Amino acid sequence: MNINLSHFTAAVVFALFASVVFGITQRNTTMEQVKYGLYCFAMFVGGVFLAGWVMALIRR
Amino acid sequence: MAKPTTDKSTKVSEPEYPLTTMAVVAPLVGWLIPGGGHILLKRYGRGILLLVSVVAMFVIGLGMQGRIYKPNGGDILDILGFIGDVGAGALYFLARIMDWGNVMAANAAADYGKTFLIVAGLLNFIAVADAHHIALGKKP
Numbered sequence: 001m002n003i004n005l006s007h008f009t010a011a012v013v014f015a016l017f018a019s020v021v022f023g024i025t026q027r028n029t030t031m032e033q034v035k036y037g038l039y040c041f042a043m044f045v046g047g048v049f050l051a052g053w054v055m056a057l058i059r060r
Numbered sequence: 061m062a063k064p065t066t067d068k069s070t071k072v073s074e075p076e077y078p079l080t081t082m083a084v085v086a087p088l089v090g091w092l093i094p095g096g097g098h099i100l101l102k103r104y105g106r107g108i109l110l111l112v113s114v115v116a117m118f119v120i121g122l123g124m125q126g127r128i129y130k131p132n133g134g135d136i137l138d139i140l141g142f143i144g145d146v147g148a149g150a151l152y153f154l155a156r157i158m159d160w161g162n163v164m165a166a167n168a169a170a171d172y173g174k175t176f177l178i179v180a181g182l183l184n185f186i187a188v189a190d191a192h193h194i195a196l197g198k199k200p
Contacts, residue, residue: 001122001123002123002125003120003123003124004124004169005120005124005169005172007168007172010124010169010172010176013120014117014175014176014179017113017114017116017117017183018113018179018183020109020110020112020113021110021113021114021183021186021187022186024106024109024110024187024190025186025187025189025190028199028200029200
């Protein structure tokens with residue numbers, strides 16, 4: 001089995017599963033878990049874009 | 061005549077969350093089978109989501125040709141890599157038995173795969189702690 005993911009896809013998949021676990025384990029009620037999971041996912045993906053832009057600016 | 065006094069220091073206070081059998085068994089099951097602790101505690105939805113997340117990360121990590129760390133006493137990063145990997149419980153032992161992940165990182169994707177494998181184990185450690193807290197009654 002060989003899985004080929006681009007850097008961005010790998011980061012989004014990573015963010016998705018990590019956010020699910022963080023949401024479930026770090027909050028008590030279902031609604032809080034969903035909100036915190038979405039927040040973590042947004043932070044992960046936002047961090048990817050931010051890091052991408054920082055690297056692009058450094059490269060210039 | 062001296063009044064009888066009550067010595068508060070000798071009074072043994074009951075722990076707020078007493079350790080039960082389930083508080084030991086659920087984390088153990090949760091370590092071996094990701095999400096198993098939650099399922100054992102009748103948190104089926106959470107357990108299945110944890111199972112899917114950890115197993116998917118582990119399988120994707122193997123699919124990206126990630127490396128599985130063996131027990132070692134060498135470099136500190138290798139030791140930490142092993143600790144992360146072993147968090148996946150039965151998945152780790154299955155991978156070792158089947159000789160999966162016995163490769164050296166040759167490209168960036170394989171390096172990401174190694175990270176997926178380690179993080180799958182670390183996320184399972186968090187799930188194990190959560191199962192322990194649920195069994196104790198600290199968390200609904």
